[in-house]
Amino acid sequence: xxxxxxxxxxxxxxxxxxxxxxxxxxxxxxxxxxxxxxxxxxxxxxxxxxxxxxxxxxxxxxxxxxxxxxxxxxxxxxxxxxxxxxxxxxxxxxxxxxxxxxxxxxxxxxxxxxxxxxxxxxxxxxxxxxxxxxxxxxxxxxxxxxxxxxxxxxxxxxxxxxxxxxxxxxxxxxxxxxxxxxxxxxxxxxxxxxxxxxxxxxxxxxxxxxxxxxxxxxxxxxxxxxxxxxxxxxxxxxxxxxxxxxxxxxxxxxxxxxxxxxxxxxxxxxxxxxxxxxxxxxxxxxx
Amino acid sequence: xxxxxxxxxxxxxxxxxxxxxxxxxxxxxxxxxxxxxxxxxxxxxxxxxxxxxxxxxxxxxxxxxxxxxxxxxxxxxxxxxxxxxxxxxxxxxxxxxxxxxxxxxxxxxxxxxxxxxxxxxxxxxxxxxxxxxxxxxxxxxxxxxxxxxxxxxxxxxxxxxxxxxxxxxxxxxxxxxxxxxxxxxxxxxxxxxxxxxxxxxxxxxxxxxxxxxxxxxxxxxxxxxxxxxxxxxxxxxxxxxxx
Numbered sequence: 001x002x003x004x005x006x007x008x009x010x011x012x013x014x015x016x017x018x019x020x021x022x023x024x025x026x027x028x029x030x031x032x033x034x035x036x037x038x039x040x041x042x043x044x045x046x047x048x049x050x051x052x053x054x055x056x057x058x059x060x061x062x063x064x065x066x067x068x069x070x071x072x073x074x075x076x077x078x079x080x081x082x083x084x085x086x087x088x089x090x091x092x093x094x095x096x097x098x099x100x101x102x103x104x105x106x107x108x109x110x111x112x113x114x115x116x117x118x119x120x121x122x123x124x125x126x127x128x129x130x131x132x133x134x135x136x137x138x139x140x141x142x143x144x145x146x147x148x149x150x151x152x153x154x155x156x157x158x159x160x161x162x163x164x165x166x167x168x169x170x171x172x173x174x175x176x177x178x179x180x181x182x183x184x185x186x187x188x189x190x191x192x193x194x195x196x197x198x199x200x201x202x203x204x205x206x207x208x209x210x211x212x213x214x215x216x217x218x219x220x221x222x223x224x225x226x227x228x229x230x231x232x233x234x235x236x237x238x239x240x241x242x243x244x245x246x247x248x249x250x251x252x253x254x255x256x257x258x259x260x261x262x263x264x265x266x267x268x269x270x271x272x273x274x275x276x277x278x279x280x281x282x283x284x285x286x287x
Numbered sequence: 288x289x290x291x292x293x294x295x296x297x298x299x300x301x302x303x304x305x306x307x308x309x310x311x312x313x314x315x316x317x318x319x320x321x322x323x324x325x326x327x328x329x330x331x332x333x334x335x336x337x338x339x340x341x342x343x344x345x346x347x348x349x350x351x352x353x354x355x356x357x358x359x360x361x362x363x364x365x366x367x368x369x370x371x372x373x374x375x376x377x378x379x380x381x382x383x384x385x386x387x388x389x390x391x392x393x394x395x396x397x398x399x400x401x402x403x404x405x406x407x408x409x410x411x412x413x414x415x416x417x418x419x420x421x422x423x424x425x426x427x428x429x430x431x432x433x434x435x436x437x438x439x440x441x442x443x444x445x446x447x448x449x450x451x452x453x454x455x456x457x458x459x460x461x462x463x464x465x466x467x468x469x470x471x472x473x474x475x476x477x478x479x480x481x482x483x484x485x486x487x488x489x490x491x492x493x494x495x496x497x498x499x500x501x502x503x504x505x506x507x508x509x510x511x512x513x514x515x516x517x518x519x520x521x522x523x524x525x526x527x528x529x530x
Contacts, residue, residue, distance in 0.1 A: 166388045170377045177375040179359035180337060180368075182392005182438065 005135045006256045007249065012137060014228075014248030015145030016210070018241045019203035020221050021228035022151050023196030029235035030172045030192045031087060036098040039222030040105040041197065045071050045204035046213050047109055050120050060120050064205040068198045075197030080190035087189070102218060109215035120208035144206040151199055152241045158195075159237075168192060227270040233280030242281060246273075290315045290473050291336065291367075291442055292348045296355075298328075298335050305331040307497045313442065318464070318474040320488030320505070322481050324517060328497040329477040330372050333446045336475075337369040338362035349442075363392040368440035372447040372477075374431040376419040383415040385430050389437030397439030398470040404433035407463050425456035432463065443467065446477045461487060481513060495519050 024038045035041075045067060052063035078101075086093035128139035159165035167188055171178040175185040207213055207221070224247060231246050232239025247266050254265020273281065291313040298306040306328050313319050321329050334340045336347055338359035347355035349365055357365075368389070376385050386404055405412035408429040414422060419430055428448055435443055449457040457480070464487050467474065478484040484491060485505045493501035493516035501508070501516030 163387070163391060166380060166384050167391055169379045169384075170388045170391075173377040173379050174375060176339060176359075177371060177377070178388075179339070180363065180371060180375075181388050181434070182360045182363035183388070184358075184360045 010249035010252035012141035012145045014245030015148035017228045018148040018244030021225040021240045023199040024225045025229045025240040037101040040102045040218030043218045045201045046208040068201045071197040071201045072194040076190045076194035079193035117212040117214045122209040231273045233283035236282045239282030296346045320484035320491045321477045323494035327494040366441035368435035369444040370435045374427045378420045389434035393438040399436040442473045
C-alpha cells in the first residue's frame with residue numbers, strides 16, 4: 001500500500017467535499033439557515049449541466065458556465081420568495097420547508113429524468129493524469145481540489161474585502177441594525193443563496209463528471225457537506241475546506257485498510273470531532 | 288418648513304401601546320433633545336422615525352413627504368441616520384469596517400468620510416483595525432456616531448448616547464456635536480441626562496408614558512416645569528407649552 005498516494009487521493013477527494021459544503025457554509029454563516037435541500041440542489045445543477053451538454057452539445061465546463069447564472073437566479077428567487085419567510089427565532093420552519101423542498105426536487109427530477117443513473121461525459125480529461133514524483137494524480141481530482149481552493153479564496157476575498165462582504169457580515173451579526181445602515185437583509189440573504197448556488201454549480205460539474213448521479217443522490221451529498229462544515233467549524237470557509245480534506249482523508253485511509261470501511265471511517269472522523277471539539281476545528285470567533 | 292414632523296404618532300408592541308399621539312417638529316439645522324424617564328417612549332419614537340417600527344405613512348413627514356410606513360433602508364436613503372441605543376456595533380467587523388458599512392445605503396458626497404470621522408474622533412484612527420468589541424464603551428460610542436455620520440445624514444438621531452458612560456467620556460463625546468452641527472445637519476438627541484440635554488439642544492421635548500408632556504426652548508424651561516413633566520409630580524399637568 002502506498003500511503004503517500006492514499007493521502008494525496010484523500011486530500012483531492014476532500015476538495016470535492018469542500019465544494020459540496022462551501023455553499024452550505026456560506027448560507028449558514030450569513031443567515032444561520034440549514035438548507036436540507038442543499039444536496040438535491042447540487043443534483044439539480046448536475047442535471048441542468050447534463051441537459052446543456054446533451055441538448056446543446058456544450059463542453060461540460062462551458063455548460064457549467066451557462067448553468068451558473070441560472071442557478072444563481074434559482075437560489076435568489078428561492079431565498080427571496082420562500083426561505084426568507086421561514087427565518088426567525090424558531091429554527092424549525094426552515095428545516096421543515098427545506099426538507100419539503102428536497103422531496104419536491106427529488107420527485108421533480110424523477111418525473112423528468114427517471115431513476116436511471118447519469119453521468120456527464122468530460123472526454124479524455126476523465127482518464128488524464130499527471131505524475132507527481134512517487135505518485136500519480138488524476139487531472140479531474142486535481143482540478144476539483146484547486147477549484148475548491150479557488151472558491152474558498154474567492155468567497156473569503158469577497159466577504160472580507162468588499163462592501164457586499166461587509167454587508168453580509170453585518171447582516172449576519174444583527175439584521176435590524178444592518179437595516180439602519182441601509183442594508184436590506186432580505187436581499188442580502190437572497191444574494192448569499194444565489195452565490196451559494198453558483199458554488200453548487202461548480203460542485204455539480206465535478207460530481208457529474210467524476211461519478212454517477214440520479215435524482216435521489218442529493219441526501220448523501222448533503223451528509224458529506226454537513227460533515228465537512230461541522231468538522232471545520234460552523235461559518236468558517238477555510239474550516240470547511242479543512243473539514244472536507246479531513247473527511248476525504250478519513251475515507252481513503254479507511255478504504256486503504258479495508259474497502260468496506262470507507263464511508264464508515266468518514267462518519268467516525270466526524271463523530272470524533274463532534275465529541276472532542278463540538279464547535280468544530282476552526283469555529284468563527286463570533287457566533 | 289419643518290425638516291421632520293410627527294403628527295399624532297402612535298406605536299405599539301403587540302397589545303402594548305407605547306406612543307399616544309406624539310407631535311414633534313425638527314427644523315433644518317436644529318438640535319432637539321427628547322428627555323424622559325425609562326419607559327417614557329423616547330426610544331420607540333426614535334425607532335419609529337428610523338423605520339424600525341412601521342407606522343401610518345402620514346404620521347411622520349420628512350420634507351413634507353410621508354415616511355411613516357417606510358422601512359429603515361428607505362429612511363437612510365432619504366438622509367436620516369440613527370445611532371441606536373446600546374451602540375449596536377457589528378462584532379465581526381473592525382472599527383474601520385463598522386464605519387464603512389455606514390455608507391452602504393447612502394453614498395452621497397458630503398462632509399463625512401473616513402478621514403473626517405477620524406478627524407472628529409482621532410482615537411478611532413489609531414484603532415482602525417481593532418475588532419469593535421475590543422474598544423472601551425466610549426470608543427464604541429464614537430464608532431456608532433461615526434458610522435451614522437458616514438451616510439452624510441441631514442438628520443441624525445442619537446438614542447441614549449451617554450448611557451453607561453463615565454461623565455468625562457460623555458463630555459468628550461458631546462464635544463463633537465458642535466462640529467456635527469457646523470455641517471448643517473439637524474440632530475435629535477434622546478437623553479436621560481437632563482443637564483447635558485439642555486446644554487446642547489435648541490429645543491426640548493419631555494416625554495412621559497408615551498406622551499409629550501412638555502416642550503419649549505431649552506433656555507426657557509424652568510427646573511420645576513421639567514421636574515413636573517419628567518416625573519409627573521403634578522397630576523394635572525398635561526402639556527406645558529413654553530415656547
